[in-house]
Amino acid sequence: MGKTKMDSRHLLVCALLVLITTIVYWQVIGFDLTNFDDNKYILENPAVLAGLSNATVRWAMTANYQANWHPLTWMSLMVDTDVGKLATRLFDVDLGNNNAGVYHFTNLLLHIANTILLYLLLYSLTGSRWRSLFVAALFAVHPLHVESVAWVTERKDVLSTFFWILTTLYYVKYVNRPSSKPYLLMIAAYALGVMAKSMLVSLPLVLLLLDLWPLRRLDLSADRATVKASLHSLVAEKMPLFIIAAISCALTVWAQRAGGAVGSFANYSLQVRAANATVACISYVCKMVWPSNLAILYPHPGNSLPVWEVVGACLLLVAVTVAAIRGARVRPYVMVGWLWYLITLMPVIGLVQVGKQAMADRYTYVPLIGLFIIIAWAVPDIAIARSKARAAVAAIAVVSIAALMVSAHHVTGYWKDSITLFSNAIGVTQGNSLAYNNLGSAYLDVGQPREAEQMFRKALIYHPEYTDAAYNLGNAFRDQGRDDEAMAEYKVVIAACPGYTLAHDNLGILLAQRGKLDAAIAEFRQTLKINPNDAGAQSNLRAAIALQREGH
Numbered sequence: 001m002g003k004t005k006m007d008s009r010h011l012l013v014c015a016l017l018v019l020i021t022t023i024v025y026w027q028v029i030g031f032d033l034t035n036f037d038d039n040k041y042i043l044e045n046p047a048v049l050a051g052l053s054n055a056t057v058r059w060a061m062t063a064n065y066q067a068n069w070h071p072l073t074w075m076s077l078m079v080d081t082d083v084g085k086l087a088t089r090l091f092d093v094d095l096g097n098n099n100a101g102v103y104h105f106t107n108l109l110l111h112i113a114n115t116i117l118l119y120l121l122l123y124s125l126t127g128s129r130w131r132s133l134f135v136a137a138l139f140a141v142h143p144l145h146v147e148s149v150a151w152v153t154e155r156k157d158v159l160s161t162f163f164w165i166l167t168t169l170y171y172v173k174y175v176n177r178p179s180s181k182p183y184l185l186m187i188a189a190y191a192l193g194v195m196a197k198s199m200l201v202s203l204p205l206v207l208l209l210l211d212l213w214p215l216r217r218l219d220l221s222a223d224r225a226t227v228k229a230s231l232h233s234l235v236a237e238k239m240p241l242f243i244i245a246a247i248s249c250a251l252t253v254w255a256q257r258a259g260g261a262v263g264s265f266a267n268y269s270l271q272v273r274a275a276n277a278t279v280a281c282i283s284y285v286c287k288m289v290w291p292s293n294l295a296i297l298y299p300h301p302g303n304s305l306p307v308w309e310v311v312g313a314c315l316l317l318v319a320v321t322v323a324a325i326r327g328a329r330v331r332p333y334v335m336v337g338w339l340w341y342l343i344t345l346m347p348v349i350g351l352v353q354v355g356k357q358a359m360a361d362r363y364t365y366v367p368l369i370g371l372f373i374i375i376a377w378a379v380p381d382i383a384i385a386r387s388k389a390r391a392a393v394a395a396i397a398v399v400s401i402a403a404l405m406v407s408a409h410h411v412t413g414y415w416k417d418s419i420t421l422f423s424n425a426i427g428v429t430q431g432n433s434l435a436y437n438n439l440g441s442a443y444l445d446v447g448q449p450r451e452a453e454q455m456f457r458k459a460l461i462y463h464p465e466y467t468d469a470a471y472n473l474g475n476a477f478r479d480q481g482r483d484d485e486a487m488a489e490y491k492v493v494i495a496a497c498p499g500y501t502l503a504h505d506n507l508g509i510l511l512a513q514r515g516k517l518d519a520a521i522a523e524f525r526q527t528l529k530i531n532p533n534d535a536g537a538q539s540n541l542r543a544a545i546a547l548q549r550e551g552h
Contacts, residue, residue: 010123013133014116020401021112021140024408028104028150028415032097035418035441036296036434037153040066042077043098051082064255072195073156080106103152110158111149115140117165118369124172125214130394131376137401138372143291143408144284145368147361150415151296156197157365163193164200164366167241171207175215187240194248199366201245202344204238209339213332221329270351272303275310277349280359281342282313287361288368291404293428294411296421297435300358333377340370356434418442433463440472449479467497474506483510501527505537508544517548 033042042048047059052075060074084099095101115136122132139145148157170186193200211217211234218230235242268276287294320338328335348363383389414424422439425432440455453476459469474489490507493500508523524541527534 009129010120013119013129017115017119017133017136017140018112020137020405021115022108024141024405025108025111025149025412027409027412028108029101030096031100031104031150031415032417033100033103033152034415034421034438035445036421036438037066038151041153041155042081042103048074048077048081050078051085052078064258067256067258068156069251069255070156070160070196070198072192073159073197076106076155076159076196077103077152100152103155104150107149107152107155107158110155110162111140111145114158114161114165117162117169121165121169121172122373124169125210128377131380134376134397134401135369135372138375138404139369141401141405141408142288142368143294143404143411144287144361144364146294146408146411146415147296148365150412151362154362157362160193160197160200161366163189163196164203167193167200167203168207168210171210172215175217187244190241191244194244198248198252199344199347201248201347204241204245205343206340207238207241208234209336209343212328213336268300268302268350273351275303275305276301276358277351278310278313278317279305280349281317281345283359284345284364284367285371288364288371291407291411294361295425295428295432295435297356297425297432298358298360298429299432299434300356331378331381334374337370337372337374337377340373341367344370419446431462433459433466433469436462437466437469437472440469440476444472444475444479447479449476452476453480465496467493467500470496471500471503471506474503478506478510483513486510499530501530501534501537504530505534505540508537508540512540512544512547517544520544521548 033039045065047056047063047065050056056078057071057075060071060078063069063071063074065074080102081099084095084102087093087095087102088099096104118139119132119136122135123129126132148154167186167189170182170189174182174186190200190203193203208218208231212220218227218234220227222230321342324335324338344367345363348360350358380390380393383393414421418438419442422435422442425435426439429435436455436459440452440459443449443452443455453473456469456473456476459466460473463469470489471493474486474493477483477486477489487507487510490503490510493503494507497503504523504527508520508527511517511523512520521541521544524537524544527537528541531537
């Protein structure tokens with residue numbers, strides 16, 4: 001009878017978590033795909049658009065497309081493509097432009113699954129239902145997590161986290177009842193997780209933290225020899241995970257270097273990276289407490305960070321870390337939660353700079369769990385053990401979740417289309433050349449080239465060497481019938497970046513339209529010299545040669 005009651009409580013908790021998550025995120029089902037990576041991941045990716053097959057699975061396992069190696073993420077998007085095609089064929093339903101609703105729905109389902117699994121994991125670790133519920137609720141509706149859910153490209157976030165939590169659940173089962181089955185399932189789940197996103201490389205270290213608390217398999221108060229022997233045994237136990245993590249790191253470095261995503265030290269010195277990483281660590285905590293001015297991209301400050309801000313952030317990090325470690329005997333969850341935050345943030349903090357962002361909301365999807373644990377366990381422990389105090393803590397928790405739901409629902413609304421998304425980014429950040437460029441591209445897509453031109457010009461003010469913005473400015477001129485200006489802009493792009501095939505091709509098209517077939521053919525041939533498989537350039541070259549022959 002007791003077990004039935006326990007199961008029914010779990011069902012009620014899970015139903016509540018599903019409800020609050022759905023209230024915040026259901027709107028994404030009607031959203032478009034963005035013109036920032038969603039187009040590259042899906043709309044311009046023949047493998048994903050082809051659906052799941054032997055050929056596309058082989059591609060997923062071997063590709064470094066978009067400077068990433070995450071075959072499971074590619075395959076999940078391929079399945080969505082198949083589901084969208086099947087639903088359209090069988091039920092004639094409107095799934096949004098390019099079946100965007102299917103991709104969004106899967107992200108939402110994975111986030112809901114992650115929320116429920118997180119609750120079950122924490123409950124299995126601690127036996128505390130309400131604190132586990134509070135952490136899961138914070139995870140479900142915190143505005144910093146909107147980016148991971150509402151952005152289809154971040155399928156890798158929600159998918160990899162599913163396997164992160166599953167790996168940890170199997171680890172807990174193994175610890176409670178050691179046997180080969182949960183151990184092997186743990187390894188398998190972890191391998192699948194790193195195939196969705198390499199950020200899981202820090203998970204073996206987090207499992208060691210859980211050995212400290214709440215599993216209490218490692219007692220730091222014991223004598224040094226005992227601690228050393230225990231630590232050696234626990235590390236050896238996780239050695240298959242460390243090996244998988246090392247392989248994942250190697251594959252990630254290969255993919256990102258091959259894709260040109262890793263910023264060189266010429267662009268970002270080690271000193272600049274370290275300074276930005278230190279400030280970002282504190283900035284994420286601030287945004288957790290007060291999630292305002294959230295944007296899809298925060299421009300990297302380069303070497304412009306004030307010295308006082310860097311030094312202050314560094315001192316604060318050191319102080320909190322030292323305090324957490326010193327207080328570990330009394331409140332071990334503070335040390336575990338804080339180190340969870342720092343360790344899981346380390347792969348994406350910017351010491352290895354990937355992209356042009358200073359920080360990103362999506363990077364907090366797993367790290368904030370550590371801080372949520374601190375809040376959920378520390379606040380009730382510090383509060384006076386009286387019924388009124390407990391009631392006050394419970395009331396504050398409910399109000400906090402409700403407020404976060406309202407904020408997250410509002411932030412989610414920014415993701416409905418690219419114009420709304422990048423207009424918001426421009427409004428809450430400074431000098432955001434990428435946001436201006438993508439907003440301009442969105443205006444071009446809806447046939448507003450004059451508005452697009454203004455955005456591209458602003459992007460070039462903040463980043464004069466931004467070849468994508470210069471190329472897009474040429475497109476805006478072209479769409480307004482200002483062909484001379486368009487050709488001049490394409491030539492500027494080609495001079496700055498001779499391998500920019502789109503500029504060669506578009507310049508060739510405009511030259512052909514003016515009857516300058518020799519020059520047009522030269523541009524098409526240059527495109528094919530750079531990319532022999534460019535189908536558009538091949539077609540344009542054949543057409544130009546045919547016109548040239550007709551003229552003769």
